[in-house]
Amino acid sequence: MQDKNISKSVIRRLPRYYRFLGELLNEGVEKISSGQLAERMRLTASQIRQDLNCFGGFGQMGYGYNVAELRGQIGAILHLTDTRSLILIGAGKLGRAVAQHIDFTRYGFDLKGIFDRDPALNGEKIAGIAVRNTETLREFCADNAPDMAILCIPREGAADVVKTLVNCGVTAFWNFSHYDIHADYPETSVENVHLTDSLMTLSYLMEEKNNPVTN
Amino acid sequence: MQDKNISKSVIRRLPRYYRFLGELLNEGVEKISSGQLAERMRLTASQIRQDLNCFGGFGQMGYGYNVAELRGQIGAILHLTDTRSLILIGAGKLGRAVAQHIDFTRYGFDLKGIFDRDPALNGEKIAGIAVRNTETLREFCADNAPDMAILCIPREGAADVVKTLVNCGVTAFWNFSHYDIHADYPETSVENVHLTDSLMTLSYLMEEKNNPVTN
DNA sequence: TAGATTGTTAATCGATTAACAATC
DNA sequence: TAGATTGTTAATCGATTAACAATC
Numbered sequence: 080m081q082d083k084n085i086s087k088s089v090i091r092r093l094p095r096y097y098r099f100l101g102e103l104l105n106e107g108v109e110k111i112s113s114g115q116l117a118e119r120m121r122l123t124a125s126q127i128r129q130d131l132n133c134f135g136g137f138g139q140m141g142y143g144y145n146v147a148e149l150r151g152q153i154g155a156i157l158h159l160t161d162t163r164s165l166i167l168i169g170a171g172k173l174g175r176a177v178a179q180h181i182d183f184t185r186y187g188f189d190l191k192g193i194f195d196r197d198p199a200l201n202g203e204k205i206a207g208i209a210v211r212n213t214e215t216l217r218e219f220c221a222d223n224a225p226d227m228a229i230l231c232i233p234r235e236g237a238a239d240v241v242k243t244l245v246n247c248g249v250t251a252f253w254n255f256s257h258y259d260i261h262a263d264y265p266e267t268s269v270e271n272v273h274l275t276d277s278l279m280t281l282s283y284l285m286e287e288k289n290n291p292v293t294n
Numbered sequence: 295m296q297d298k299n300i301s302k303s304v305i306r307r308l309p310r311y312y313r314f315l316g317e318l319l320n321e322g323v324e325k326i327s328s329g330q331l332a333e334r335m336r337l338t339a340s341q342i343r344q345d346l347n348c349f350g351g352f353g354q355m356g357y358g359y360n361v362a363e364l365r366g367q368i369g370a371i372l373h374l375t376d377t378r379s380l381i382l383i384g385a386g387k388l389g390r391a392v393a394q395h396i397d398f399t400r401y402g403f404d405l406k407g408i409f410d411r412d413p414a415l416n417g418e419k420i421a422g423i424a425v426r427n428t429e430t431l432r433e434f435c436a437d438n439a440p441d442m443a444i445l446c447i448p449r450e451g452a453a454d455v456v457k458t459l460v461n462c463g464v465t466a467f468w469n470f471s472h473y474d475i476h477a478d479y480p481e482t483s484v485e486n487v488h489l490t491d492s493l494m495t496l497s498y499l500m501e502e503k504n505n506p507v508t509n
Numbered sequence: 510t511a512g513a514t515t516g517t518t519a520a521t522c523g524a525t526t527a528a529c530a531a532t533c
Numbered sequence: 534t535a536g537a538t539t540g541t542t543a544a545t546c547g548a549t550t551a552a553c554a555a556t557c
Contacts, residue, residue, distance in 0.1 A: 088524065090498055094491035098472065112538060121477060124538090125526050132540060140539040141533040157494050158501045176391025177489075186493055227500065251500035253493060257313065262336060268503045270496035274392075274487065276309035278401055278468060279372050281485035283305055285442065285466035286373045288483045303548065327514060339514090340550050347516060355515040356557040512557105519552075526545070533538085 089130050093153055095120065096130070100150035112143035159187045163226040163251075166219070168240055170195035170203070170210050173255055174231035178206040188227070192219055196236065213240065220247035227251040234258050304345050308368055310335065311345070315365035327358035374402045378441040378466075381434070383455055385410035385418070385425045388470055389446035393421040403442070407434055411451065428455065435462035442466040449473050 099120055103111060113124040113131075120127075131137055131144075137152050138144045154160060165188045167178055174193070183190050193205055196213040203210045211219065213236075220243075228249050230237060237258030244252075251268040252260050261269045314335050318326060328339040328346075335342075346352050346359075352367050353359045369375060380403045382393055389408070398405050408420055411428040418425045426434065428451075435458075443464050445452060452473030459467075466483040467475050476484045 085502075086524070091491075091495060093498065094488070094494035097494065098491070114538080123526060125528090126524090128538095128540065129525080136540065138539050139533065140531070141537045143538065157498050159494065159497060161501075163497070163500070172391050172395040176387050176395070180387040180391070181489060181493065186490065186497060188493070188497075227496070250504060251496055253496055259336075266503070268496060268499040270492050270499065272487075272489065272492055273309070274396060275401065276306075276313070277485050277487055278396065278403070279309035279312065279374065280306060281442070281466055281468055281483060282374060282378070282401060282403075283308065283372050284483040284485065285378070286376075287300075288481070289465060301548070329514080338550060340552090341548090343514095343516065344549080351516065353515050354557065355555070356513045358514065514555105514557085516555080517553090519550105521548100521550070523548080524546085526543105528543075529541090531538105531540080533536105 085133050089133055092122075092130055093157055096127075097150060097153045097157065097159075100146055100153065103146045104150060108146050110143045110145055113138070116144070157186075162187050162189055164189050164191045164223065165227045165229065166190070166192040166194065166223075166225045166249075167229045167231065168194050168213065168216075168244075169231035169256075170197075170200050170205055171231065174229070175205055177229060177231060177255070178208070191223055191225055194219075216240070216243055217247060220244065220249070225249060227253065229253045230256045230258070230260075232256055238263070300348050304348055307337075307345055308372055311342075312365060312368045312372060312374075315361055315368065318361045319365060323361050325358045325360055328353070331359070372401075377402050377404055379404050379406045379438065380442045380444065381405070381407040381409065381438075381440045381464075382444045382446065383409050383428065383431075383459075384446035384471075385412075385415050385420055386446060389444070390420055392444060392446060392470070393423070406438055406440055409434075431455070431458055432462060435459065435464070440464060442468065444468045445471045445473070445475075447471055453478070 099116070113127045117124040117127055134152070134156055137149050165183060167174055167190065170193050178190065178193060190206065190208060193208050193210045194213045194216055195210050198212060200210045201212050226249065228244050230240070230252055232240065234257045237256045241252070241258065241260055241264065245264050245267065252270070254260055254269055254271045257273070260267060314331070328342045332339040332342050349367070349371055352364050380398065382389055382405065385408050393405065393408060405421065405423060408423050408425045409428045409431055410425050413427060415425045416427050441464065443459050445455070445467055447455065449472045452471045456467070456473065456475055456479065460479050460482065467485070469475055469484055469486045472488070475482060
Protein backbone atom coordinates (compact mmCIF):
# COMPACT_ATOMS: atom_id res chain seq x y z
CA MET A 80 0.00 0.00 0.00
CA GLN A 81 2.45 2.66 1.05
CA ASP A 82 5.32 3.98 -0.98
CA LYS A 83 9.04 3.67 -0.36
CA ASN A 84 10.45 6.26 2.02
CA ILE A 85 7.90 7.81 4.30
CA SER A 86 9.63 10.27 6.58
CA LYS A 87 9.33 10.03 10.34
CA SER A 88 7.72 13.46 10.43
CA VAL A 89 4.87 12.29 8.24
CA ILE A 90 4.35 9.08 10.21
CA ARG A 91 4.14 11.01 13.47
CA ARG A 92 1.33 13.10 12.06
CA LEU A 93 -0.80 10.14 10.98
CA PRO A 94 -2.26 9.35 14.42
CA ARG A 95 -3.23 12.99 14.70
CA TYR A 96 -5.02 12.91 11.35
CA TYR A 97 -6.75 9.76 12.52
CA ARG A 98 -7.94 11.43 15.71
CA PHE A 99 -9.24 14.55 14.02
CA LEU A 100 -11.04 12.57 11.35
CA GLY A 101 -12.64 10.49 14.09
CA GLU A 102 -13.93 13.66 15.71
CA LEU A 103 -15.28 14.95 12.41
CA LEU A 104 -17.02 11.62 11.88
CA ASN A 105 -18.62 11.88 15.31
CA GLU A 106 -19.84 15.34 14.43
CA GLY A 107 -21.46 13.92 11.32
CA VAL A 108 -19.18 15.71 8.87
CA GLU A 109 -19.15 13.82 5.59
CA LYS A 110 -16.56 15.59 3.50
CA ILE A 111 -13.73 18.00 4.18
CA SER A 112 -11.21 19.91 2.07
CA SER A 113 -7.52 20.09 2.87
CA GLY A 114 -8.06 23.78 3.63
CA GLN A 115 -10.79 23.15 6.18
CA LEU A 116 -8.89 20.33 7.82
CA ALA A 117 -5.76 22.49 7.90
CA GLU A 118 -7.58 25.24 9.74
CA ARG A 119 -8.90 22.78 12.30
CA MET A 120 -5.57 21.03 12.83
CA ARG A 121 -3.52 24.18 12.53
CA LEU A 122 -1.42 22.89 9.67
CA THR A 123 -1.15 24.11 6.09
CA ALA A 124 -3.40 22.66 3.40
CA SER A 125 -0.26 22.00 1.41
CA GLN A 126 1.21 19.85 4.10
CA ILE A 127 -1.92 17.79 4.46
CA ARG A 128 -2.09 17.10 0.74
CA GLN A 129 1.62 16.25 0.66
CA ASP A 130 1.28 13.92 3.63
CA LEU A 131 -1.72 12.07 2.30
CA ASN A 132 -0.22 11.71 -1.14
CA CYS A 133 2.65 9.73 0.33
CA PHE A 134 0.13 6.92 0.59
CA GLY A 135 -2.19 7.51 -2.32
CA GLY A 136 -4.73 9.85 -3.83
CA PHE A 137 -7.52 9.68 -1.29
CA GLY A 138 -9.20 12.89 -2.37
CA GLN A 139 -11.38 13.93 -5.22
CA MET A 140 -10.47 17.04 -7.17
CA GLY A 141 -13.01 19.81 -6.83
CA TYR A 142 -14.65 18.02 -3.89
CA GLY A 143 -12.23 17.25 -1.12
CA TYR A 144 -11.92 14.15 1.05
CA ASN A 145 -14.61 11.80 2.28
CA VAL A 146 -14.13 11.79 6.04
CA ALA A 147 -15.13 8.18 6.72
CA GLU A 148 -13.11 6.81 3.85
CA LEU A 149 -10.00 8.83 4.62
CA ARG A 150 -10.13 7.80 8.26
CA GLY A 151 -10.43 4.20 7.17
CA GLN A 152 -7.44 4.52 4.89
CA ILE A 153 -5.27 6.07 7.60
CA GLY A 154 -6.43 3.40 10.05
CA ALA A 155 -5.31 0.80 7.53
CA ILE A 156 -1.95 2.51 7.02
CA LEU A 157 -1.46 2.43 10.80
CA HIS A 158 -2.60 -1.22 10.77
CA LEU A 159 -5.15 -0.56 13.47
CA THR A 160 -7.34 -3.23 11.91
CA ASP A 161 -4.85 -6.09 12.34
CA THR A 162 -4.70 -7.79 15.72
CA ARG A 163 -1.35 -7.89 17.43
CA SER A 164 -0.67 -9.60 20.75
CA LEU A 165 1.02 -7.69 23.48
CA ILE A 166 2.64 -8.27 26.83
CA LEU A 167 3.48 -5.85 29.61
CA ILE A 168 6.67 -6.08 31.63
CA GLY A 169 6.49 -4.32 34.97
CA ALA A 170 3.38 -4.09 37.13
CA GLY A 171 4.41 -1.07 39.16
CA LYS A 172 2.52 2.21 39.21
CA LEU A 173 3.29 3.05 35.62
CA GLY A 174 2.66 -0.45 34.24
CA ARG A 175 -0.64 -0.59 36.06
CA ALA A 176 -1.71 2.77 34.70
CA VAL A 177 -0.84 1.78 31.17
CA ALA A 178 -2.61 -1.58 31.43
CA GLN A 179 -5.73 -0.04 32.89
CA HIS A 180 -5.82 3.23 31.06
CA ILE A 181 -5.03 2.48 27.43
CA ASP A 182 -7.81 1.12 25.25
CA PHE A 183 -5.72 -1.50 23.48
CA THR A 184 -8.50 -3.30 21.67
CA ARG A 185 -9.52 -0.03 20.06
CA TYR A 186 -6.21 0.04 18.19
CA GLY A 187 -6.09 -3.65 17.38
CA PHE A 188 -3.95 -4.80 20.30
CA ASP A 189 -4.66 -7.71 22.59
CA LEU A 190 -2.94 -7.59 25.98
CA LYS A 191 -2.09 -11.22 26.68
CA GLY A 192 0.15 -11.18 29.74
CA ILE A 193 1.60 -9.06 32.53
CA PHE A 194 4.94 -9.82 34.17
CA ASP A 195 6.74 -8.59 37.24
CA ARG A 196 9.77 -9.89 39.05
CA ASP A 197 8.32 -9.17 42.47
CA PRO A 198 6.82 -12.50 43.64
CA ALA A 199 4.43 -10.62 45.91
CA LEU A 200 2.52 -9.45 42.84
CA ASN A 201 2.20 -12.88 41.22
CA GLY A 202 -1.41 -13.82 40.70
CA GLU A 203 -2.74 -10.32 41.32
CA LYS A 204 -5.21 -9.34 38.63
CA ILE A 205 -4.65 -6.12 36.71
CA ALA A 206 -7.07 -5.21 33.94
CA GLY A 207 -8.40 -8.76 34.30
CA ILE A 208 -5.01 -10.39 33.78
CA ALA A 209 -3.10 -12.30 36.48
CA VAL A 210 0.47 -11.09 36.97
CA ARG A 211 3.12 -13.71 36.21
CA ASN A 212 6.69 -13.88 37.43
CA THR A 213 9.23 -12.52 34.96
CA GLU A 214 11.11 -15.81 35.24
CA THR A 215 8.29 -17.49 33.31
CA LEU A 216 8.66 -15.01 30.42
CA ARG A 217 10.61 -17.29 28.10
CA GLU A 218 8.16 -20.13 28.54
CA PHE A 219 5.17 -17.82 28.01
CA CYS A 220 6.67 -16.41 24.82
CA ALA A 221 7.38 -19.86 23.44
CA ASP A 222 3.71 -20.73 23.93
CA ASN A 223 2.09 -17.44 22.96
CA ALA A 224 4.54 -15.70 20.61
CA PRO A 225 3.58 -12.11 21.48
CA ASP A 226 4.32 -9.55 18.77
CA MET A 227 5.06 -6.65 21.00
CA ALA A 228 6.10 -5.74 24.54
CA ILE A 229 5.49 -2.74 26.76
CA LEU A 230 8.43 -1.97 29.01
CA CYS A 231 7.50 -0.34 32.31
CA ILE A 232 10.52 -1.34 34.35
CA PRO A 233 13.54 0.50 35.70
CA ARG A 234 16.56 0.82 33.48
CA GLU A 235 18.59 -1.78 35.41
CA GLY A 236 16.52 -4.86 34.62
CA ALA A 237 15.67 -3.82 31.07
CA ALA A 238 18.67 -5.16 29.15
CA ASP A 239 18.12 -8.74 30.36
CA VAL A 240 14.40 -8.68 29.69
CA VAL A 241 14.82 -7.24 26.20
CA LYS A 242 17.45 -9.86 25.37
CA THR A 243 15.02 -12.62 26.30
CA LEU A 244 12.19 -11.00 24.38
CA VAL A 245 14.21 -10.44 21.23
CA ASN A 246 15.35 -14.07 21.36
CA CYS A 247 11.71 -15.08 21.62
CA GLY A 248 10.85 -13.13 18.48
CA VAL A 249 9.35 -9.95 19.90
CA THR A 250 10.08 -7.22 17.34
CA ALA A 251 8.34 -4.14 18.68
CA PHE A 252 8.65 -2.28 21.96
CA TRP A 253 6.65 0.45 23.58
CA ASN A 254 9.44 1.62 25.81
CA PHE A 255 8.77 3.60 28.98
CA SER A 256 12.14 2.64 30.43
CA HIS A 257 15.34 4.57 29.92
CA TYR A 258 17.13 1.62 28.41
CA ASP A 259 18.09 2.36 24.79
CA ILE A 260 16.70 -0.69 23.00
CA HIS A 261 17.44 0.55 19.52
CA ALA A 262 21.14 0.97 20.28
CA ASP A 263 21.52 -2.72 21.14
CA TYR A 264 18.89 -4.11 18.75
CA PRO A 265 18.69 -1.85 15.69
CA GLU A 266 16.43 -4.27 13.86
CA THR A 267 13.55 -3.81 16.31
CA SER A 268 10.80 -1.20 16.16
CA VAL A 269 10.88 1.04 19.20
CA GLU A 270 8.67 3.85 20.36
CA ASN A 271 10.19 5.58 23.36
CA VAL A 272 8.01 7.40 25.88
CA HIS A 273 10.21 9.45 28.15
CA LEU A 274 7.77 11.23 30.39
CA THR A 275 10.40 13.03 32.42
CA ASP A 276 11.99 14.41 29.24
CA SER A 277 8.64 15.90 28.38
CA LEU A 278 8.35 17.43 31.84
CA MET A 279 11.82 18.95 31.55
CA THR A 280 10.94 20.39 28.16
CA LEU A 281 7.89 22.02 29.70
CA SER A 282 10.10 23.43 32.42
CA TYR A 283 12.17 25.14 29.74
CA LEU A 284 9.17 26.34 27.72
CA MET A 285 7.48 27.88 30.73
CA GLU A 286 10.51 29.95 31.63
CA GLU A 287 11.06 30.99 28.03
CA LYS A 288 7.48 32.27 27.71
CA ASN A 289 7.39 34.01 31.05
CA ASN A 290 10.86 35.53 31.00
CA PRO A 291 11.80 36.03 27.35
CA VAL A 292 15.43 36.62 26.66
CA THR A 293 16.94 39.93 27.54
CA ASN A 294 20.23 39.94 25.67
CA MET B 295 21.65 33.13 29.58
CA GLN B 296 20.26 31.66 26.39
CA ASP B 297 20.24 33.30 23.00
CA LYS B 298 17.33 34.46 20.92
CA ASN B 299 15.74 31.74 18.81
CA ILE B 300 16.41 28.25 20.04
CA SER B 301 14.67 25.80 17.77
CA LYS B 302 12.22 23.24 19.12
CA SER B 303 14.48 20.45 17.89
CA VAL B 304 17.34 21.65 20.04
CA ILE B 305 15.16 22.10 23.12
CA ARG B 306 13.80 18.58 22.79
CA ARG B 307 17.33 17.21 22.89
CA LEU B 308 18.31 19.03 26.08
CA PRO B 309 16.64 16.61 28.52
CA ARG B 310 18.39 13.79 26.73
CA TYR B 311 21.78 15.47 27.12
CA TYR B 312 20.95 16.01 30.77
CA ARG B 313 20.16 12.32 31.26
CA PHE B 314 23.27 11.05 29.54
CA LEU B 315 25.50 13.46 31.41
CA GLY B 316 23.90 12.27 34.65
CA GLU B 317 24.80 8.70 33.75
CA LEU B 318 28.37 9.67 32.93
CA LEU B 319 28.62 11.48 36.24
CA ASN B 320 27.40 8.36 38.04
CA GLU B 321 30.04 6.36 36.25
CA GLY B 322 32.66 8.77 37.50
CA VAL B 323 33.52 10.18 34.08
CA GLU B 324 35.03 13.64 34.51
CA LYS B 325 35.45 14.92 30.98
CA ILE B 326 34.05 14.00 27.60
CA SER B 327 34.57 15.21 24.04
CA SER B 328 31.75 15.90 21.64
CA GLY B 329 32.94 12.87 19.65
CA GLN B 330 32.72 10.50 22.58
CA LEU B 331 29.36 11.85 23.68
CA ALA B 332 28.11 11.60 20.11
CA GLU B 333 29.02 7.94 19.92
CA ARG B 334 27.25 7.23 23.17
CA MET B 335 24.12 9.18 22.29
CA ARG B 336 24.18 8.16 18.65
CA LEU B 337 24.29 11.73 17.38
CA THR B 338 26.98 13.52 15.41
CA ALA B 339 29.70 15.45 17.21
CA SER B 340 28.81 18.40 15.02
CA GLN B 341 25.24 18.44 16.21
CA ILE B 342 26.24 18.30 19.84
CA ARG B 343 28.61 21.24 19.45
CA GLN B 344 25.98 23.20 17.52
CA ASP B 345 23.32 22.46 20.14
CA LEU B 346 25.47 23.43 23.09
CA ASN B 347 26.70 26.60 21.41
CA CYS B 348 23.15 27.88 21.23
CA PHE B 349 23.56 28.54 24.94
CA GLY B 350 27.22 29.29 25.34
CA GLY B 351 30.72 27.92 25.02
CA PHE B 352 30.72 25.26 27.70
CA GLY B 353 33.71 23.38 26.34
CA GLN B 354 37.42 23.90 26.33
CA MET B 355 39.30 23.63 23.07
CA GLY B 356 41.71 20.75 22.98
CA TYR B 357 40.12 19.23 26.10
CA GLY B 358 36.39 18.68 25.72
CA TYR B 359 33.61 19.24 28.22
CA ASN B 360 33.64 18.85 31.97
CA VAL B 361 30.78 16.46 32.65
CA ALA B 362 29.63 17.86 35.98
CA GLU B 363 29.80 21.44 34.81
CA LEU B 364 28.02 20.80 31.52
CA ARG B 365 25.27 18.88 33.27
CA GLY B 366 24.87 21.77 35.68
CA GLN B 367 24.63 24.25 32.82
CA ILE B 368 21.96 22.23 31.03
CA GLY B 369 20.06 21.77 34.29
CA ALA B 370 20.10 25.55 34.67
CA ILE B 371 18.94 26.07 31.08
CA LEU B 372 16.04 23.71 31.80
CA HIS B 373 15.44 25.59 35.07
CA LEU B 374 15.49 22.38 37.06
CA THR B 375 16.95 24.32 39.96
CA ASP B 376 14.02 26.73 40.36
CA THR B 377 11.01 25.51 42.32
CA ARG B 378 7.69 25.65 40.56
CA SER B 379 4.38 24.68 42.15
CA LEU B 380 2.16 22.24 40.41
CA ILE B 381 -1.37 20.89 40.59
CA LEU B 382 -2.88 17.76 39.09
CA ILE B 383 -6.36 17.71 37.62
CA GLY B 384 -7.88 14.25 37.40
CA ALA B 385 -7.25 11.47 39.92
CA GLY B 386 -8.17 8.56 37.66
CA LYS B 387 -5.78 5.77 36.71
CA LEU B 388 -3.53 8.01 34.67
CA GLY B 389 -3.50 10.90 37.12
CA ARG B 390 -2.67 8.53 39.95
CA ALA B 391 0.17 6.96 37.99
CA VAL B 392 1.63 10.34 37.15
CA ALA B 393 1.35 11.61 40.74
CA GLN B 394 2.92 8.47 42.18
CA HIS B 395 5.42 7.67 39.47
CA ILE B 396 7.08 10.93 38.52
CA ASP B 397 9.83 12.23 40.77
CA PHE B 398 8.73 15.86 40.69
CA THR B 399 11.06 17.20 43.34
CA ARG B 400 14.02 15.90 41.35
CA TYR B 401 13.19 18.37 38.58
CA GLY B 402 12.29 21.26 40.83
CA PHE B 403 8.53 20.79 40.94
CA ASP B 404 6.37 20.75 44.01
CA LEU B 405 3.02 18.98 43.68
CA LYS B 406 0.67 21.09 45.78
CA GLY B 407 -2.80 19.78 45.03
CA ILE B 408 -4.84 17.07 43.33
CA PHE B 409 -8.34 17.65 42.03
CA ASP B 410 -11.13 15.41 40.77
CA ARG B 411 -14.77 16.12 40.09
CA ASP B 412 -15.87 12.77 41.49
CA PRO B 413 -16.93 13.52 45.11
CA ALA B 414 -16.26 9.89 46.00
CA LEU B 415 -12.54 10.56 45.71
CA ASN B 416 -12.50 13.70 47.86
CA GLY B 417 -10.17 13.31 50.78
CA GLU B 418 -8.48 10.21 49.45
CA LYS B 419 -4.71 10.52 49.73
CA ILE B 420 -2.59 10.04 46.62
CA ALA B 421 1.15 10.49 46.92
CA GLY B 422 0.47 11.97 50.34
CA ILE B 423 -1.96 14.60 49.04
CA ALA B 424 -5.69 14.65 49.78
CA VAL B 425 -7.86 14.86 46.66
CA ARG B 426 -10.01 17.99 46.47
CA ASN B 427 -13.16 18.60 44.51
CA THR B 428 -12.62 20.37 41.19
CA GLU B 429 -15.23 22.94 42.27
CA THR B 430 -12.73 24.27 44.80
CA LEU B 431 -10.12 24.84 42.11
CA ARG B 432 -10.61 28.59 41.74
CA GLU B 433 -10.41 29.15 45.46
CA PHE B 434 -7.30 26.98 45.77
CA CYS B 435 -5.57 28.83 42.95
CA ALA B 436 -6.38 32.20 44.49
CA ASP B 437 -4.68 31.06 47.69
CA ASN B 438 -1.76 29.09 46.26
CA ALA B 439 -1.10 30.51 42.78
CA PRO B 440 0.26 27.31 41.20
CA ASP B 441 2.54 27.85 38.23
CA MET B 442 1.64 24.78 36.31
CA ALA B 443 -1.09 22.15 35.91
CA ILE B 444 -1.09 18.53 34.84
CA LEU B 445 -4.20 17.58 32.91
CA CYS B 446 -5.25 13.95 33.29
CA ILE B 447 -8.91 14.29 32.48
CA PRO B 448 -11.08 13.31 29.51
CA ARG B 449 -11.39 15.76 26.65
CA GLU B 450 -14.93 16.81 27.58
CA GLY B 451 -14.21 18.52 30.88
CA ALA B 452 -10.89 19.98 29.82
CA ALA B 453 -12.00 23.25 28.21
CA ASP B 454 -13.78 24.45 31.37
CA VAL B 455 -10.94 23.51 33.66
CA VAL B 456 -8.33 25.17 31.48
CA LYS B 457 -10.40 28.33 31.27
CA THR B 458 -10.49 28.52 35.05
CA LEU B 459 -6.79 27.78 35.35
CA VAL B 460 -5.75 30.37 32.77
CA ASN B 461 -7.90 32.95 34.54
CA CYS B 462 -6.14 32.06 37.76
CA GLY B 463 -2.74 32.69 36.19
CA VAL B 464 -1.56 29.17 35.38
CA THR B 465 0.70 29.51 32.34
CA ALA B 466 2.05 26.00 31.75
CA PHE B 467 0.30 22.71 31.12
CA TRP B 468 1.49 19.14 31.01
CA ASN B 469 -1.37 17.92 28.92
CA PHE B 470 -2.35 14.25 28.84
CA SER B 471 -5.84 15.11 27.60
CA HIS B 472 -6.82 15.42 23.97
CA TYR B 473 -8.02 18.95 24.40
CA ASP B 474 -5.93 21.34 22.29
CA ILE B 475 -4.94 23.96 24.86
CA HIS B 476 -2.61 25.87 22.59
CA ALA B 477 -5.33 26.44 20.00
CA ASP B 478 -7.51 28.29 22.52
CA TYR B 479 -4.72 29.84 24.61
CA PRO B 480 -1.70 30.46 22.39
CA GLU B 481 0.09 32.40 25.09
CA THR B 482 0.43 29.36 27.37
CA SER B 483 3.26 26.82 27.41
CA VAL B 484 1.98 23.36 26.61
CA GLU B 485 3.64 19.99 26.46
CA ASN B 486 1.27 17.40 25.05
CA VAL B 487 1.63 13.73 25.90
CA HIS B 488 -0.55 11.71 23.60
CA LEU B 489 0.15 8.14 24.61
CA THR B 490 -2.24 6.60 22.14
CA ASP B 491 -0.61 8.51 19.28
CA SER B 492 2.68 6.94 20.28
CA LEU B 493 1.09 3.48 20.34
CA MET B 494 -0.36 4.00 16.86
CA THR B 495 3.01 5.11 15.58
CA LEU B 496 4.52 1.92 16.94
CA SER B 497 1.80 -0.02 15.18
CA TYR B 498 2.92 1.51 11.89
CA LEU B 499 6.63 1.05 12.56
CA MET B 500 6.26 -2.61 13.44
CA GLU B 501 4.46 -3.40 10.21
CA GLU B 502 6.93 -1.37 8.18
CA LYS B 503 9.91 -3.25 9.63
CA ASN B 504 8.35 -6.68 9.38
CA ASN B 505 6.75 -6.34 5.97
CA PRO B 506 8.79 -3.81 4.03
CA VAL B 507 7.13 -2.39 0.98
CA THR B 508 6.83 -4.58 -2.07
CA ASN B 509 5.97 -2.17 -4.84
C1' DT C 510 55.49 23.02 20.76
C1' DA C 511 52.32 19.36 18.84
C1' DG C 512 47.95 17.17 19.31
C1' DA C 513 43.38 17.50 20.31
C1' DT C 514 39.11 19.47 20.22
C1' DT C 515 36.31 23.30 20.34
C1' DG C 516 33.41 27.20 18.25
C1' DT C 517 31.68 28.73 14.01
C1' DT C 518 31.03 29.31 9.15
C1' DA C 519 29.79 27.04 4.86
C1' DA C 520 27.60 23.13 2.36
C1' DT C 521 24.20 19.74 2.24
C1' DC C 522 20.20 17.67 3.09
C1' DG C 523 15.33 17.21 4.18
C1' DA C 524 10.92 19.07 5.23
C1' DT C 525 7.53 22.61 4.56
C1' DT C 526 5.22 25.91 1.80
C1' DA C 527 3.79 27.96 -2.52
C1' DA C 528 2.14 27.61 -7.06
C1' DC C 529 -0.41 25.78 -10.68
C1' DA C 530 -1.92 22.57 -14.15
C1' DA C 531 -5.11 18.66 -14.05
C1' DT C 532 -9.77 17.42 -13.38
C1' DC C 533 -13.95 16.47 -10.97
C1' DT D 534 -19.38 25.13 -18.40
C1' DA D 535 -17.46 27.52 -14.14
C1' DG D 536 -15.83 26.88 -9.54
C1' DA D 537 -13.46 24.28 -6.43
C1' DT D 538 -9.97 21.55 -4.92
C1' DT D 539 -6.84 18.03 -5.65
C1' DG D 540 -2.13 15.97 -6.93
C1' DT D 541 2.39 17.30 -7.92
C1' DT D 542 6.28 20.05 -9.17
C1' DA D 543 9.15 23.97 -7.88
C1' DA D 544 10.77 27.35 -4.36
C1' DT D 545 11.77 28.28 0.26
C1' DC D 546 13.00 27.48 4.63
C1' DG D 547 15.21 25.23 8.50
C1' DA D 548 17.99 21.72 10.47
C1' DT D 549 21.91 18.72 10.15
C1' DT D 550 26.48 17.72 8.71
C1' DA D 551 31.06 18.89 7.14
C1' DA D 552 35.06 21.63 7.28
C1' DC D 553 38.45 24.32 9.33
C1' DA D 554 40.58 28.16 11.67
C1' DA D 555 41.12 29.35 16.54
C1' DT D 556 43.13 27.93 20.72
C1' DC D 557 43.86 25.35 24.85
